[in-house]
Amino acid sequence: MRDDQRNDGMIESLRKHYNEPPPYPKDEIEAGVLGRSGKVARRSVSQRFTILTALAASLALFFGGVAVGRATDRATSEPPSRSTSVSNTPVSGAASAEGYTVSWF
Amino acid sequence: MSVNEHQKTPGPSEVALLNRAAAGEESAQRAIFEAHGEEIWRLLYRMTGDYDRAHDWTQETLLKAFSSGGDFEGRGSVRGWLARIAVNLARDQLRKRRRRRRLLDRHVGPVDRPPPADPLLQDRIREAVEGLSEGQRLVVVMHDLEGYTHEEIGEALGIAPGSSRARLSRAREELRTVLAGLRKELRDA
Numbered sequence: 001m002r003d004d005q006r007n008d009g010m011i012e013s014l015r016k017h018y019n020e021p022p023p024y025p026k027d028e029i030e031a032g033v034l035g036r037s038g039k040v041a042r043r044s045v046s047q048r049f050t051i052l053t054a055l056a057a058s059l060a061l062f063f064g065g066v067a068v069g070r071a072t073d074r075a076t077s078e079p080p081s082r083s084t085s086v087s088n089t090p091v092s093g094a095a096s097a098e099g100y101t102v103s104w105f
Numbered sequence: 106m107s108v109n110e111h112q113k114t115p116g117p118s119e120v121a122l123l124n125r126a127a128a129g130e131e132s133a134q135r136a137i138f139e140a141h142g143e144e145i146w147r148l149l150y151r152m153t154g155d156y157d158r159a160h161d162w163t164q165e166t167l168l169k170a171f172s173s174g175g176d177f178e179g180r181g182s183v184r185g186w187l188a189r190i191a192v193n194l195a196r197d198q199l200r201k202r203r204r205r206r207r208l209l210d211r212h213v214g215p216v217d218r219p220p221p222a223d224p225l226l227q228d229r230i231r232e233a234v235e236g237l238s239e240g241q242r243l244v245v246v247m248h249d250l251e252g253y254t255h256e257e258i259g260e261a262l263g264i265a266p267g268s269s270r271a272r273l274s275r276a277r278e279e280l281r282t283v284l285a286g287l288r289k290e291l292r293d294a
Contacts, residue, residue, distance in 0.1 A: 010280060011249045017230040018250065021150040024143045025160060032164040033138055033171075034131065 120179040127174035134171050141184065142167065144251070145191050151246045152195050162198065166191040185260030188253065192243065192261050226287065233283040241276035244269055249277075 125133035145166050150159035169190050177186055234242060243262060247253040248269070255266040255273075262269070 010277070010284065013226075014230060014234065014245070014280075015250050017227045018234050018246075019151045019154040019231075021147045021159070022156065024146050026142065029142060029146065029160060029163050029167075030138060033142075033167045034135055 119183050120177065123170075123174035123177045123183065126171045129171075134167075137170065137174075137183075138167060141187050144184065145187055148188060148247065148251055149191055149195055151250050152192070152243070153199070158195075158198070162191065162194055166194055169194070181260040182257055184253070185257035188247065188257060188261035189263075196239075229287055230284070233280055236283060237276050237279060240264075241272050241279070244272045245276045245280070248273055 122133050122136055126137055142163065146159055146163045149162050149166070150156070153159055153162075166187065170187055173190075177183070234245065237245065240262070244258055247258045247261065248255065253261070255269040258264075258269040259266040264272075
């Protein structure tokens with residue numbers, strides 16, 4: 001018996017039960033392919049994923065940048081605290097080249 | 106167009122049609138869409154089992170065909186050439202998706218997927234088909250489910266028609282073995 005004939009029942013079942021396509025969404029596909037001067041009307045799944053990933057990365061960069069910026073601002077704009085000392089006399093063990101040290105502690 | 110009504114070799118008019126579509130002529134693009142849109146949709150749905158993907162990739166396949174229609178040299182069939190665009194697109198996208206899923210699993214941990222439902226007939230058949238290698242599965246889907254010829258399959262997958270026949274024979278043998286216990290249910294289904 002030919003392979004085709006031997007498998008008829010099985011092939012019929014496969015046709016019926018393996019990803020049987022639903023009705024063809026002709027109008028929707030037509031609009032995407034032939035509408036709007038041939039441009040895709042809908043974004044594909046992969047395009048949507050890429051856009052979401054890029055958006056998430058941009059947000060992460062933005063908020064990361066804001067956090068770093070704030071930390072830098074705090075560090076540079078805070079007035080010297082009481083413990084800050086400016087001295088033109090060398091401090092033992094911490095002398096600078098100019099002969100004075102600035103300590104923020 | 107039914108799955109079995111298709112041209113084996115393109116006439117000069119079909120090659121000219123592809124050239125006109127590539128040049129942006131809307132009536133030529135519409136003619137290709139009317140003749141082949143549904144079979145591309147069916148093939149992609151059979152491959153993915155996913156409505157949105159099949160929908161998006163059918164559009165992408167046709168747009169790609171319109172933009173590269175001038176590359177078709179008329180050696181094989183238009184149907185096989187379109188199937189090649191669709192299959193390559195689906196394979197690339199599915200590969201990327203698998204990579205992303207692996208990456209997610211590594212960083213977030215495996216996604217909790219529901220356990221398979223009762224061993225319903227449909228699940229058993231799906232399991233059996235998905236147990237085949239990708240090459241065998243594609244041949245079964247294209248030949249047995251969607252009526253492509255071995256010549257068209259060869260063109261779409263870049264293999265000889267003889268290899269397509271051999272793959273199909275091995276795939277059927279495997280399916281027959283895996284589904285042996287379901288013979289009665291298959292007959293009643």
